[in-house]
Amino acid sequence: MITELKSVRDVWKKMPTERHARIFLEQAIWAGDRFCPHCGSLRSTRLRGDTTRAGLYQCAEKECRRQFTVTTKTPLHATKLDLRIWIAAMFLVLTSSKGISSVVMARILGVNQKTAWKLGHAIRELMDDREGIAGQLSGVVEVDEAFVGGKPKFKHGVKNKRGRGTGKPIVLVAAARNGQARAVLVPNAQGRTMGPVIKDWIDLGSVMITDKNSTYKKIGTAFAGHMTVQHNKHEYADRRTGAHINTAEAVNAVVQRALIGVYHRLGRQHLQRYLDEILWRWNHRVPTTKVRTRKSASGHASAETTTVWKPIPVVDQMRGLLRCAVGREMRRTPAWGLRWP
Ligand SMILES: [Zn+2]
Structure with a gap:
């Protein structure tokens, strides 16, 4: 299980093949309980065979029987990109404290700017808490x-x-x-x-x-x-x-x-x-206490504590992000655009 990603390069180091990225997404999106994105059933089987697409499953419910992968009905729906590009894009959005432009993202990922722009919006699509998981503010x-x-x-x-x-x-x-x-x-x-x-x-x-x-x-x-x-x-x-x-x-x-x-x-x-x-x-920051020793003019040392807010580890943020991915399908139109079904 991948617990840390330190750089974009680290994505390719820890996920040497696209299969690794797929497994990472399956763990994050399904959190151990694979479910059919069409009907929600927990009963499904993996489809095997030389001509079968990677990571394809079929729902075992009689009324459904539909096929799906981990990206079905998510903002990654029907993507043709290497899944590692998606994970690297998430890494960039989550770790750029002032946001990242599609121009810069395109250059780092080696995709064209239109693609980077759409990647950015697909990731932002996961960022609002429309399920209200975070709960109400209090205090x-x-x-x-x-x-x-x-x-x-x-x-x-x-x-x-x-x-x-x-x-x-x-x-x-x-x-x-x-x-x-x-x-x-x-x-x-x-x-x-x-x-x-x-x-x-x-x-x-x-x-x-x-x-x-x-x-x-x-x-x-x-x-x-x-x-x-x-x-x-x-x-x-x-x-x-x-x-x-x-x-x-x-x-x-x-x-x-x-x-x-x-x-x-x-x-x-x-x-x-x-x-x-x-x-x-x-x-997605946590407070950490920093202790500094200060020396006064007279030579006395005193400890000073300050609270520093630090982002939580990026892999944990990705899991949080992907937890609500199913149901947030976004269609990328061939022209410069996005639409929501
Ligand atoms: Zn189903």
Whole structure:
């Protein structure tokens, strides 16, 4: 069982043939219980023979009897690429902290850019938690919203619209202090739009922290507690209560940095997928404590501990990613495009 991959080269070292990659995918996607992607049955048999495609199975249910492989009905459906290319592409997406462009990915993998672009989107397709496996956010949860693309460019003599009313896409972010966060594109910053999303994300027994925006007032009454900060007046933490939304702002900062350029190039329709990718990375880190010895001017040594957030091992992330692969079929059209059946 492969437990670690350190580089793209490592993929080919640990998976010398495509068969190794297929076995890796079978272990990750089926997690030990091979099931038919058509009917869900756990009864199936391997098809053998010289002319049979590699990794082909047949469902043993009388009403089904359909054939399948590990990639059937996943975003890898009907792929003609070596499965190791897929695993290497996953490696690149998961380990590039600011995301990776299809141009760079194409160069590293030796595929053309269209192929790399589609690989990237197929992998992002696996990154949103639509099954709700991660569960609700709880504890102290900060909520904030931001406009994608930041402030408009300064132009002499032109008073730019700020914030609400600029027509820019809005990203709603919720970040728990324990390292878990959610983000979604919302069409507007109205209470009836954001309220249901927030209540769906956050356990009602939590304490929500937001800025003083009146929209949050009503939403806040649903939770066990609601604290506010006036962060637009350079008040980063409420002096009296210590409440702050620095975590949510940190998520938003990562989102803004990653989306610079991307939004203008790709437009709105792919934005949520990029958000899912950015949030995936945020949610797959663990805190580690680092102890440093500091020497003061007088020569006294003291230990200082800091928390550093590190990504969890990439192979574990891949298994998490592939666990929900079945049912997320994505068709790659011959032209520049993707469609979802
Ligand atoms: Zn079946």
